[in-house]
Amino acid sequence: MADTETHARETFLTRIASKDIVVGIIGMGYVGLPLAVAFGGAGIKVLGFDLDAEKAQKLNAGESYIKHITSERVTALRQQQLLEATADMSRLSEPDALLICVPTPLTKHHEPDLSYVVDTTEKIARYLRRGQIVILESTTYPGTTREVMQPILERGGLKAGKDFFLAYSPEREDPGNLDFSTSRIPKVVGADDPQSRDIANALYGAFVPKTVPVSSAATAEAVKLTENIFRAVNIALVNELKVVYGAMGIDIWEVIEAAKTKPFGYMPFYPGPGLGGHCIPIDPFYLTWKAREYNQHTRFIELAGQINEAMPEHVVRVLAEALDRQQGRGLNGARILVLGVAYKKNIDDIRESPALRLMELIETRGAAVDYYDPFVRQINETRDHPTLNNRKRIPWHIEELSGYDAVLIATDHDDIDYVEVANNSRLVIDTRNSCARADAPMRNVIRG
Numbered sequence: 001m002a003d004t005e006t007h008a009r010e011t012f013l014t015r016i017a018s019k020d021i022v023v024g025i026i027g028m029g030y031v032g033l034p035l036a037v038a039f040g041g042a043g044i045k046v047l048g049f050d051l052d053a054e055k056a057q058k059l060n061a062g063e064s065y066i067k068h069i070t071s072e073r074v075t076a077l078r079q080q081q082l083l084e085a086t087a088d089m090s091r092l093s094e095p096d097a098l099l100i101c102v103p104t105p106l107t108k109h110h111e112p113d114l115s116y117v118v119d120t121t122e123k124i125a126r127y128l129r130r131g132q133i134v135i136l137e138s139t140t141y142p143g144t145t146r147e148v149m150q151p152i153l154e155r156g157g158l159k160a161g162k163d164f165f166l167a168y169s170p171e172r173e174d175p176g177n178l179d180f181s182t183s184r185i186p187k188v189v190g191a192d193d194p195q196s197r198d199i200a201n202a203l204y205g206a207f208v209p210k211t212v213p214v215s216s217a218a219t220a221e222a223v224k225l226t227e228n229i230f231r232a233v234n235i236a237l238v239n240e241l242k243v244v245y246g247a248m249g250i251d252i253w254e255v256i257e258a259a260k261t262k263p264f265g266y267m268p269f270y271p272g273p274g275l276g277g278h279c280i281p282i283d284p285f286y287l288t289w290k291a292r293e294y295n296q297h298t299r300f301i302e303l304a305g306q307i308n309e310a311m312p313e314h315v316v317r318v319l320a321e322a323l324d325r326q327q328g329r330g331l332n333g334a335r336i337l338v339l340g341v342a343y344k345k346n347i348d349d350i351r352e353s354p355a356l357r358l359m360e361l362i363e364t365r366g367a368a369v370d371y372y373d374p375f376v377r378q379i380n381e382t383r384d385h386p387t388l389n390n391r392k393r394i395p396w397h398i399e400e401l402s403g404y405d406a407v408l409i410a411t412d413h414d415d416i417d418y419v420e421v422a423n424n425s426r427l428v429i430d431t432r433n434s435c436a437r438a439d440a441p442m443r444n445v446i447r448g
Contacts (some may be wrong), residue, residue, distance in 0.1 A: 005162055008131055009195040012165075015096070016202045019043050023203070024095030026120055028055050028085060030278070030349055031137060031171045032101035033069055038182040040082040041073075042207035047095050048085040059085035067348040067375055068176055092127040097135065097203055100124075101171065103278065104138045105383075110285045110305075112141060114148060121152045128153060133165035133199050136217075139224050139283050141290035144168075145217035146192055161193030167200035168217040170224030176347040186210040190220025228283040229301055234269040235280070236304035239311050242271040253433045253447065273410050273431040273448070274311040274354030276343025281308065281352045312357040318448040319406060319429050320365065326427055326444075327405060332366030337394070337404040339421070340411025341373045345432075348375035355410035356385045362408075363387070370394045370404075374415045401425045408448075409434050 015021050023039050025032045028050040036046045050056055058065055062075035077083035092098060102116040117138055124134060134153060136145050145168040150160050160166040172185045187204040189211055191197035197213055205211045214220050242252040252271055260268040275281040284305055288298040320331050343353035350356065356379070359369045371379075372393050381389045398417075401407055401424040409421070412432035422428055422440035429448040436442065 005195055009198060012096070012131070012133070012199050013202050016199070016206060019206070021045070021096040021203075022047055022094060024049060024092065024098045025101060026050075026092075026098060026124075027101035027103075027116075027138075028059065029101065029103075030066060030175055030351075031173050032099075033059075033064070033066055034173060034182040035099065035101060035137070035171070036083060037069055037073055037077065038207050040077040040080075041183060043082070044206060045081070046077075046083050047091065048083065049087070049089060049092070050085065051087055051089075053087040056085035056087045059083065066175075089123045090127065092124055093129050093132075096131070097133045098124055100134070100136045100138060102138055104140050104282070104286070105278075106282050106285055111289050112286050114140065114144065117144065118148065118152070121149045125153050125155055128156060128158060128164060130158060130163050133167065133196065133203070135167045135169050135200055135203075137169055137171045139170060139228070139279060139286070140221055141225070141286040142218040142221040143290065144221060161191075161196055165191070165193075165196035165199050166217070167191035167196045168220045169200060169204060170220060170227075172224075172227075175349055176344065183207050184209060186212055188212045188214060188220050188223050190214040190217045190223075192216050225283055225287050228279045229287065231269070232275065232280045232284050232308065233300065233304040234267070235271070235275065236307040238269045238271045240307050243314060251447070253436065270433075271431075272311065272354070273315045273358060275308045276351070276353040276355075277349065278351045281305075312354050312361055315358060315408070315429065315431055315448045316361045316365065318446065319362070319408060322427055322429060322446050322448075323406060329405070330365070331362060334367040334405040335403065336362050336367050336369050337401065337407045338362075338369060338371040339373075339407055339409045339416065340413055341371050341376050341379065342411050342413070345412045346375070346414055350376060350379060350382075353411075356382065356388055358408065358410055359388060360385060367405075372396055373411065374413055398424050 022045045024047045025036050026049040028048045036048050039046050062078045064071045064074045100120050102120050105113045107113050158164050169187055169189045174180055187208045189200045201211050201213050245252045256268050259266055284301045288302055291298050323329055338355055338359055341350055341353055341355040342348055362369050377393055379388045379391045398420045406427040407425040409430045409432055412434040418434045418438040419440040422435045422445055428445045430445055431448045435445045
């Protein structure tokens with residue numbers, strides 16, 4: 001390592017240790033805002049960037065727009081001058097570290113859409129200065145940091161690992177999980193040169209209990225994909241077993257509860273109406289796409305994706321058949337209430353939520369669909385579900401449930417009284433086993 005590189009590395013490490021740095025976080029959403037709160041909680045000043053000026057204004061006013069991040073925490077960081085937000089990207093030269101937390105969705109052909117990463121990297125390149133570190137946190141395929149970001153950042157003549165530093169550290173957010181907040185989850189860190197890895201490792205080590213340095217950025221990128229592919233494949237397995245066992249008259253939930261008593265060799269996963277969130281429905285396809293470049297075929301992963309994507313159609317079939325058996329009618333002209341539209345319990349995040357797909361499928365069959373979710377007042381505009389844009393939840397009146405032909409439980413929020421739901425509904429299709437867990441009467445409940 002050259003003397004200048006050694007000096008730059010040691011200077012950066014010294015400043016991290018004394019918390020004499022500014023961390024810039026680009027994308028103040030479900031990943032970026034918790035990360036900002038974690039750094040701020042460790043006494044490190046954060047400058048948050050977001051193209052949505054309204055988000056920046058709210059944060060600067062001490063307001064949070066994410067359920068599990070309280071406004072009190074944001075206000076406290078503002079009062080300590082540890083958090084500022086802006087929509088002005090010309091300030092990207094100010095922070096010492098720039099962490100990218102932007103979406104990495106799929107195209108309609110299930111190919112990676114890196115437009116947000118590329119656009120952000122190009123903005124950084126305009127203001128990149130010597131001595132900064134750039135770290136990508138967004139989930140992506142192995143090689144993105146080196147093959148996509150590094151050439152853009154080096155266009156101005158600065159070289160990675162020498163003039164500036166470059167690393168990858170995958171986000172591991174689990175919104176709504178009170179046991180594992182951002183500052184309590186070990187952080188994987190990878191880079192293609194030792195000085196970048198050392199700096200990134202020290203940076204995250206300032207607030208997490210443990211860092212896990214790996215040999216390259218591509219390895220760290222692969223770690224994130226592996227974590228989410230593991231979950232996607234196992235969820236697909238239990239979703240398939242639910243359908244198979246259901247045809248045999250066997251309750252998959254009872255099977256899982258009994259199987260998980262084995263103290264070794266088994267880990268419980270649970271079926272549902274489909275996959276939701278920004279990670280599990282999307283990330284596996286980043287690897288399937290990249291694998292083709294190496295003439296490799298990810299048949300197992302793709303099959304799991306097909307099974308999980310088919311679950312909303314299965315649930316709608318169960319709903320239609322139950323209406324026919326119980327009420328002698330199909331979905332056409334029926335009134336259906338979807339209970340829960342967030343992609344998982346106790347959060348307000350609707351990204352890739354299977355509930356949205358369920359609502360669309362039911363409406364295409366001629367039914368009228370309302371929804372209620374205690375955390376989602378309105379379905380904001382989405383790219384994939386335009387017919388649902390700006391739809392508002394109904395008021396919650398338990399006595400009005402009997403006016404619906406069926407209630408479909410898509411998300412099992414704890415704030416719902418499932419005993420009351422079962423007692424006041426003509427028919428309940430429960431995709432989450434919520435009613436059984438609540439010891440509700442099951443006479444009108446079908447687990448879908």
